[in-house]
Amino acid sequence: MRPRGVVEEVETEQGTREAIERLYRERGESMWRAILGYSGSRDVASDAVAEAFAQLLRRGDAVRDPERWAWRAAFRIAAGNLKERRKEGAPFPEPSYEIDPASMELVSAIANLSDRQRSAVVLHYIADKPVADVAAVLGTTTGTVKVHLSRARRRLREELEEQG
Amino acid sequence: MKLDGRIEDFKRAPAPDLWPEIERREPLVELTTAPAGWRRLVVVAAALAIGVAGVTLAVHAFSGTRAAVQSTAPEPTNGVIAYAPIGKQAEFLTINPDGSGERSVPVPVPGFVGVPSWSPDGSRIVFAVNSFDAQSSEGGNWDIYVANADGTDPVRLTTDRVDHSPTWSPDGTKIAYVYGYGGDQQIRVMNADGSGVQELTSDHGFHSSPAWSPGGSQIAYVAFDGTNSNIYVMNSDGSDSHQVTDDPAHEDAPAWSPDGQLIAFTSEGGSRDPGVYTMSPDGSGVAEWAHDPDPANLSIAWSPDGTEMALVSIRGAGNDRNVYVLDVASHDVAAIGRPGAYYGVSWQPLTGLASYTDPSGWTIDYPSDWSVTPIAQTSDGLGSGTSISNTDQPDAPDAVGLTITHAIATTPDKTMSSTALPLSIDNFGTSPGGSNQSSLDFRLGGIRYLATLKAGSVANPADIAAVRRMIASIRPVGIAPVNPGQFAPLGQPCIASGDRTSLDTAAAGTGYQLLVPHDSMADAASSDSLIGVWRCPGDGVEMAFASGITLTQEANTFSDPGKAWQRLADEDSADTSVGTVQGQPAALIDPAKSIGGALGSVTVVIDGTIVWVVGTGHVAIADLVRVADSLQPA
Numbered sequence: 001m002r003p004r005g006v007v008e009e010v011e012t013e014q015g016t017r018e019a020i021e022r023l024y025r026e027r028g029e030s031m032w033r034a035i036l037g038y039s040g041s042r043d044v045a046s047d048a049v050a051e052a053f054a055q056l057l058r059r060g061d062a063v064r065d066p067e068r069w070a071w072r073a074a075f076r077i078a079a080g081n082l083k084e085r086r087k088e089g090a091p092f093p094e095p096s097y098e099i100d101p102a103s104m105e106l107v108s109a110i111a112n113l114s115d116r117q118r119s120a121v122v123l124h125y126i127a128d129k130p131v132a133d134v135a136a137v138l139g140t141t142t143g144t145v146k147v148h149l150s151r152a153r154r155r156l157r158e159e160l161e162e163q164g
Numbered sequence: 165m166k167l168d169g170r171i172e173d174f175k176r177a178p179a180p181d182l183w184p185e186i187e188r189r190e191p192l193v194e195l196t197t198a199p200a201g202w203r204r205l206v207v208v209a210a211a212l213a214i215g216v217a218g219v220t221l222a223v224h225a226f227s228g229t230r231a232a233v234q235s236t237a238p239e240p241t242n243g244v245i246a247y248a249p250i251g252k253q254a255e256f257l258t259i260n261p262d263g264s265g266e267r268s269v270p271v272p273v274p275g276f277v278g279v280p281s282w283s284p285d286g287s288r289i290v291f292a293v294n295s296f297d298a299q300s301s302e303g304g305n306w307d308i309y310v311a312n313a314d315g316t317d318p319v320r321l322t323t324d325r326v327d328h329s330p331t332w333s334p335d336g337t338k339i340a341y342v343y344g345y346g347g348d349q350q351i352r353v354m355n356a357d358g359s360g361v362q363e364l365t366s367d368h369g370f371h372s373s374p375a376w377s378p379g380g381s382q383i384a385y386v387a388f389d390g391t392n393s394n395i396y397v398m399n400s401d402g403s404d405s406h407q408v409t410d411d412p413a414h415e416d417a418p419a420w421s422p423d424g425q426l427i428a429f430t431s432e433g434g435s436r437d438p439g440v441y442t443m444s445p446d447g448s449g450v451a452e453w454a455h456d457p458d459p460a461n462l463s464i465a466w467s468p469d470g471t472e473m474a475l476v477s478i479r480g481a482g483n484d485r486n487v488y489v490l491d492v493a494s495h496d497v498a499a500i501g502r503p504g505a506y507y508g509v510s511w512q513p514l515t516g517l518a519s520y521t522d523p524s525g526w527t528i529d530y531p532s533d534w535s536v537t538p539i540a541q542t543s544d545g546l547g548s549g550t551s552i553s554n555t556d557q558p559d560a561p562d563a564v565g566l567t568i569t570h571a572i573a574t575t576p577d578k579t580m581s582s583t584a585l586p587l588s589i590d591n592f593g594t595s596p597g598g599s600n601q602s603s604l605d606f607r608l609g610g611i612r613y614l615a616t617l618k619a620g621s622v623a624n625p626a627d628i629a630a631v632r633r634m635i636a637s638i639r640p641v642g643i644a645p646v647n648p649g650q651f652a653p654l655g656q657p658c659i660a661s662g663d664r665t666s667l668d669t670a671a672a673g674t675g676y677q678l679l680v681p682h683d684s685m686a687d688a689a690s691s692d693s694l695i696g697v698w699r700c701p702g703d704g705v706e707m708a709f710a711s712g713i714t715l716t717q718e719a720n721t722f723s724d725p726g727k728a729w730q731r732l733a734d735e736d737s738a739d740t741s742v743g744t745v746q747g748q749p750a751a752l753i754d755p756a757k758s759i760g761g762a763l764g765s766v767t768v769v770i771d772g773t774i775v776w777v778v779g780t781g782h783v784a785i786a787d788l789v790r791v792a793d794s795l796q797p798a
Binding site: 021024028029030032033034037046049050051052053055057058059062073099100102103105106107115125126128150153156160161 | 166167170171173175176177180181183185186187188189249294363483484485503504505
């Protein structure tokens with residue numbers, strides 16, 4: 001690795017900023033839905049995604065894999081928010097008029113999963129990330145992710161498809 | 165409904181556009197701009213606006229056994245931390261080491277300001293500017309500029325395509341920097357005015373991050389061999405270059421400690437934990453100082469006093485890129501700025517302060533562009549004194565506003581750092597009637613000071629540009645005003661016991677000053693503001709003034725039989741409108757001791773202690789100076 005010089009730093013800063021905005025434009029909505037699925041709250045999703053990208057901007061080119069970093073940050077922030085909200089007695093998931101009933105059922109079903117299963121499900125099924133990427137974001141192995149996914153899928157099926 | 169169908173529906177749910185919110189949260193911009201008038205100031209400083217009409221010497225000077233007036237050059241102290249906000253045009257940022265006072269310093273240059281470096285006296289700053297010249301295929305043209313500490317008057321020093329990362333030599337005469345781009349970057353050095361460029365490294369390759377040793381004889385730098393970067397040290401003429409780190413980790417950002425004992429650097433990769441490290445300049449004794457699981461340490465600057473380091477780093481719970489301060493003793497790291505895309509950090513040294521030690525034990529430090537000159541013989545014949553003058557531009561219009569920078573006042577039990585600045589100037593006045601005493605009366609923190617000014621010949625008092633102002637003395641004269649015009653005299657008893665009766669010997673003593681409000685002196689027509697009883701809380705001594713007071717050398721007597729100072733007589737009416745004379749007045753007028761004929765001097769004996777009253781013309785009492793308590797009987 002070559003030492004960073006200010007020349008490269010400033011010039012990459014410009015490019016990095018544009019790249020981060022591009023990343024948001026391409027992946028931000030998907031990330032928002034995934035965090036919505038994970039947290040069951042539009043507010044949590046919006047806050048986590050906005051904060052994750054804002055932090056990404058601050059870090060600039062020091063982040064080697066911005067997308068993975070943003071995902072991790074968004075999950076971390078959402079998990080923190082979620083914890084706070086549950087401590088305060090907020091319902092999980094949070095009902096919202098802005099989410100259609102079918103989606104709300106899905107979110108409610110996801111909410112019954114474990115934290116790891118929720119993360120894996122939203123990354124793989126909602127954000128369409130390959131299992132290897134899911135493992136990278138969650139910092140685990142593909143095998144573990146596959147186990148989480150299959151168990152989660154079984155439980156979601158049971159819950160949603162039995163209801164008709 | 166099938167799970168997959170629900171998921172597909174969910175993936176079409178509308179999502180909000182969060183980008184405006186993301187940009188709002190990226191906190192880079194809301195810096196307070198420098199207040200008007202800041203242009204003239206060097207960091208935390210105040211312009212003492214002096215409108216001098218006529219100024220003459222009025223040194224409170226004593227000879228003999230008096231505590232010596234000392235002039236010293238103290239160790240450098242810590243000023244502000246400067247850093248570069250990447251992507252922001254034409255500005256750098258400064259912040260106090262405690263995180264307060266964050267401000268944007270505008271610099272009129274055509275581009276982004278890169279890594280800054282303070283001059284050794286803290287008065288100037290050098291940095292590279294990326295003009296992003298459209299003509300350059302490399303995407304930008306980097307040139308080195310030097311500007312005043314407040315960002316004014318930037319001067320371009322280099323014109324080659326890519327010159328950057330400048331750093332000032334400890335003696336202020338040279339600037340080392342990096343020339344080149346991409347894989348071929350060399351360390352160069354030039355005179356501080358941009359002349360005499362020499363290349364110190366010459367082998368093809370990537371050299372960066374020059375850092376002077378405190379003595380200026382060596383330069384540490386980083387060399388990248390294609391796979392790994394290491395720290396090297398060479399003599400400042402480029403000779404004897406040798407590698408001092410040899411580790412698979414990537415070392416960068418060397419910074420020499422002020423005492424020369426350590427080089428701090430960043431390290432990532434290899435076998436080491438990422439973090440901030442130190443080592444001896446020969447590469448031995450590598451020690452980790454600031455570990456962080458996932459840091460990116462970009463820049464290191466030692467505090468001038470060596471007790472702290474400033475870092476631009478990404479660390480901490482928030483994983484924020486920010487300016488951090490590392491405490492050398494504890495290795496604790498604390499964020500002091502607001503997160504942002506910063507690069508480069510330099511800690512302003514405040515050095516070269518002239519130090520004036522008052523006979524009462526106070527010390528005031530002054531900026532390096534002033535000089536402290538012992539006065540061999542004051543015009544009053546009383547002995548030697550001290551003048552502190554702005555030697556930089558004594559006669560230029562700019563000198564009209566004497567600028568006191570980084571004043572530090574020290575008492576035996578209290579130090580006021582420059583953070584107590586700016587000074588507030590309560591009054592500047594000249595005494596009327598041609599008595600030609602001028603003084604600055606200002607407060608620093610809770611302390612009130614009187615600066616007595618001296619000037620050479622002033623043909624036209626209105627021509628202030630021609631006045632060579634000199635500060636003859638600056639003395640703390642009181643603390644914590646009890647009410648307007650009344651200051652407690654530095655916590656000392658007003659009067660100590662003594663038995664001197666002779667002014668001649670008294671003049672050799674040390675003393676303190678009790679100041680009659682200077683603003684009353686400015687009002688020549690009326691000294692009504694002096695009316696009243698002036699009390700010295702230390703031991704209950706009071707001094708009283710009646711209306712219509714005109715202090716002359718003949719007409720005033722003071723007595724203090726009950727340790728209550730009372731003005732006893734008025735020149736004209738001989739009234740005793742305040743208080744009652746008790747006991748035997750023991751005042752002594754000594755015209756010979758008047759200063760330059762302009763000041764009336766009155767000595768008063770109270771309980772055997774001589775008190776010297778300095779009056780100015782017909783206006784008022786300027787000072788009550790206790791002078792005799794340390795003397796032996798004659």
